[in-house]
Amino acid sequence: MEEYNFYEGIPSAAYSADFEVALFNKYQHLYLQSEEGWYTFYAANEKYKSIACCMHVHVSERDAWSPLRSPFGGIECSDEVPPVILFRFLEFIEEKLKEKGVTNLVIKNPPQFYNPRRAALTETLLFNLGYSVIDAELGTIVEIKEEFGKHADLWERRKLRQAREAGFFFRAVPNEMLNDVYFFILACRKQKGYSLSMNLADLRETASRFPDQHILSAVYQEEKMIAASIAIRVHQDVLYNFYSDHDKQYDVYSPIVLLMEGLHNYCMTNRIPLLDLGTSAVNGKPNFGLLDFKLRLGGVPTSKLTFKKDW
Known part of the structure; x- marks a missing residue:
């Protein structure tokens, strides 16, 4: 040896x-x-x-x-x-x-x-x-092997089509808009009775040290942000969806599906084989509704111990 x-x-x-x-x-x-x-x-x-x-x-x-x-x-x-x-x-x-x-x-x-x-x-x-x-x-990870539509189940593909028909679109967001994205996601969480684990000052400091690893994106209706994500490239092979959410008034369209398709496409373009959708828990217990949603997006369950x- x-x-x-x-x-x-x-x-x-x-x-x-x-x-x-x-x-x-x-x-x-x-x-x-x-x-x-x-x-x-x-x-x-x-x-x-x-x-x-x-x-x-x-x-x-x-x-x-x-x-x-x-x-x-x-x-x-x-x-x-x-x-x-x-x-x-x-x-x-x-x-x-x-x-x-x-x-x-x-x-x-x-x-x-x-x-x-x-x-x-x-x-x-x-x-x-x-x-x-x-x-x-319980975490959920999507293996980036083929286009998003082949991962997601029929219901989520239907939501994707509805979002497009309503004129919603995905686009990358510059890091200079971190404040806007953070406060948008925070407001969405508060709509649902939740909060964020990290304050803006700490997130800004981290993103300033590692700008290339922090990926901001959003779904818009015209120029109105209706869903957004803060993702982190934690490895060359892993993009971690750190925070994401959507405006509750758009629940019927589930614009988060269009947002996840955008992140999936980003991974394909940048040859990132794993998209980590994060854990699904509330107060230390599984959030089964969120977990089921991530599985319908084509995610695979994984343990984080x-x-x-x-x-």
């Missing part, structure tokens, strides 16, 4: 990651979540001077999280890393955290569908090490 060593700290420039780093695990994004309290652990393949595994952990007194404030964090690793190395790396992280006086660790993993092989391996090893699941969310271990 090739030689692997485990380290704490920011890797030197001599090492390169043997995997794509997700947006939420980039240092710039970590420091937006918190300017201090971060610890980085990585496993290095010494033969190739590559980083085989990495995890960023935020520590506050006795508590540790990965991530602190983002949709997911957890371990990122090469698909080629031997399972025994990943297992020992998890043990290494735990021992290092114990040395710092930490007594528990929470790990929020990405949706399993992003990388089923990696998820199966990592999550099984977490169970083997005594972690338990404290939150299980959060693990915790106390010691």
